[in-house]
Amino acid sequence: MVIKYIFVTGGVTSSLGKGIISASLGMLLKSRGYKITIQKLDPYFNVDPGTLNPYEHGECFVTQDGAETDLDLGHYERFLDQPTTKDNNVTSGLIYKTVIDNERKGYYLGKTVQVIPHITNEIKRRIKMLGSSNNYDIIITEIGGTVGDIECLPYIESVRQLKWELGELNSLVIHLTLLPYISVTGEIKTKPTQHSVRNLMENGIQADILVCRTEKHISKNIRNKLALFCNVKPEHVIESINTKVIYDIPYLLHLQNFDKSVLDHLNLSTFTSPNLHKWKIFLKKYKNPKYEIKIALVGKYVSLHDSYKSITEALIHAGTENEIYVNIKWIYSEKIKENNIEEYFNEISGILIAPGFGIRGIEGKILATKYAREKKIPFLGICLGMQIAIIEFARNVLEIRNAESNETNPYTSYPVISLMKKQKNITKKGGTMRLGNWKCSLIKGSKIFSIYGGKKEIIERHRHRYEFNNEYLENFSNAGMKTVGINPDTGLVEAIELDNHIFFLGVQFHPEYKSTVSNPHPLFNYFVQISKNYKSFVYHR
Template sequence: MKYIFVTGGVVSSLGKGLAASSLATLLELRGLKVIMQKFDPYLNVDPGTMNPYEHGEVYVLDDGAETDLDLGHYERFTHTNLSRLNNLTSGQVYMSVLEKERAGKYKGRTVQVIPHITNEIKERITDVAEKMGGDVIITEIGGTVGDIEGLPFLEAIRQFAIEAGRDNVLFIHATLVPYIKAAQELKTKPTQQSLAKLREIGISPHIILARTEHSLDEDVREKIAMFGNVPNEQVVEVKDVKHSIYEVPLKLHEQRLDDTVCSLLKIERPQPDLSKWRHFVQRVIHPTHHVRIGVVGKYIELQDAYKSIYESLTHAGAYKDAKVDIVRLDAEAIEKAGPDIYLNGLQGILIPGGFGDRGTEGKIAATRYAREKGIPFFGICLGMQIAVIEYARNVCGLKEATSTEFDKTTAHPVISMMEEQKKVKQLGGTMRLGNWVTELYPDTKARELYGSEVINERHRHRYEVNDDYKEQLESHGMKISAVSQKGGLAEMIELPEHPFFVACQFHPEFKSKPNDPHPIFRGFVKAALAHHGLPEAL
């Protein structure tokens, strides 16, 4: 087993996760089995209860783990299927150690950061190695070198490198090389200080990833190499890509990053076959068609809040040789000004998931606009619940219809909390989470899209379509096209007379990949292209 640890310096949001994922892509295409994991220094047990403004999207795995959004990159860029083993936070570490202390497992010894906390961190690395197998494990350390909360993780991987053997461990450090416009030059001083801080901890990186807006000239590369104590070729330029994040593996391969990694770890494998990846990237950068799809949400100003949805639309667009121009629309703005001013000219409307009642009336207005104008519509999680509420109000005549999440005393709770959820006191990790088996009814758009009778999809929610209203909804033309195998809960709804009106209670965006887009996203983009009058793209 070979171990690669990716750290970051100077500033956060350097793209460590993307760089790690891109390296994993290249190694996987060389025939290696790559496992990825993320260590996050914050004290939250997981991101599940964190505000999207704080953390961005919560990415859900098959086993129901609520994890960091970087795990979305890991799964999209590789074929690995991750579990709760692959995301570790300081909160999980300290909680586990304290539980062991309370249970007397340390036999009365003083519990300390070293060795107890660091041992707990190292155990997670060996657990992943033993339970998931593989050839290479890439571990990304969240945060920035120098942060107090990250020190136990860095100390743990320093120790681990000694225990695993120097030939089996590789340290990669991502750093920023800023361009000072007034001086018209790149500055290496922040990188020098970041490397010095890392060496103080006892870690000397083997490869330095230099994130930059401008190309590194030879002098700058030599300077970084000298202060980093590595050969020039082990300083890799990570220049901002012009078009798509999916260019990054190609750019890193051009600089022989995967060759360098294999050489340092003494791995002998053939060159990667990048033909399919290049074809996908070419379709993303140079599509034949364009289509405009509006995403109506409450966290719309945050790029990371709906990250997986945006990526899934990109995957489906490339599959149809089309660029999806995503129009981000604030649900509250639609609520105040009405849908016409914002939604006119769109070829598709998507309502994503979310919690709370802020902006819900704007989402309901957008859904009605899509239904009445015949614009392709796709609702996800809360988006499905919004579709049911809108239909109940404006077609079934239940004017007060809503969700008990928004109004506990409503006369028509067409969306209500699951019975088992009513007893839950804690918020974290207590929703309907992870993979659930779903049965698709025949003669439905759902069955047509999937081409299957049974599917597995990931969930993250507490509220469901109320069984008491199913018959009334269906008698007025809404079709429940899929239900959970356990409990018969509504999983998908559709309007048969509409060009494309599909909504699902699960999160299909968590299972889309660049060269394997999710079937509902494929169908949605296809319908949007048809609405745009581009049948030749289908």
């Protein structure tokens, strides 16, 4: 079977949800039996998002093969319930770097290197590369940015060339736009979408399907008007109305025959209906919880919730699985002080210390961890969160008052968290951390061992540069903080637990990356369960 290609572009404004539309379409097509993957092409010149500030970009998602990627890849994995790889995310930085490196190696035989054909050829190569080594039926490619942006032009030109090369039945362009609602007049305005489609046409591309982001339902008249002025069929004008639940979107699109229209255009069979049974059960449970708990998410980037997107979605997955509404209380760690800590954690059922880098907000996280330990509140520390738990325990239980991490104080005399040996001579920051899948051997009889169903060895994704200092291992173990997960190849500590606590677990890896709608992660599942039990015991006795 010839591989079919779908391109998703955006217009009018950024952040309309191309990633969610792409993920939703991918889920619908997969549920019909097609083998799908989704790729994100980003127009910024960073080689990858690994060194970007979360305030600017949101979460940096990590794939199982160790690539630092755009957060939309998290959506792809959560909706499709299948892993992505480094080939699923390409930036302009990576494209241009590859072309320049090739020029330095003499690959172009002295030719003048230009955007066309060299940059566009590399973009097309990256798009096709996914299909060359995998048996995919359909590849969905999301083009980051907005049509009309200067940095998007090479991608748009590449799509134009590919449309011609692949043929009409083997490619399709979906254009996501905004239909602004003017509340004063009560009108939905179509002109911005018309201009966006015209801009796309000026670059040689005709949109095949329009997906219109809107806060009001689109009337038949508006559909017909958009169809007339944008050269699409009325049934190919798809409404994407604002919704509080992103997991509603695939079903809402399906009700408008979005997936059928795509398959019809690509000359693919629509005889098999999408199997949405499990998805509908998930939505029903999510919208009708039997219980509610409040989880404190303590971090330094909480003003932009997308900075912790995978964590919040993992809590949603676990909460829905247990018919529990997880009410997240966002707490900026820098504001936590000894004299106000009670007000921040009043009626909290669980405390999660989020990942992060740098010294800002560290002391607030340590105070929150101390509060969870002493008050016996369920606690989960992820990556830096585990390291914070170790520092707090060293200071307040082992009485090593000046215990610190080499990250925040390279000259500390008590580095309970230290730089990994393989990291000590690294000067380049991008893509050099401990990344992707690593093994972890679990200790039999520990809580984490039972949470993972008695597995002796697990594989989880990582993104860190610092580690527990094994010189202090015996001191911690003797005082009640047990090492319950160890990397079998390096001896690095992967997980710690506290004795005599309802649930106090720190993990160096990132379990949130593997949680999906169909398969909530067991650590989040247990954390939500134990937090619900804690609430019932403390607040209702």
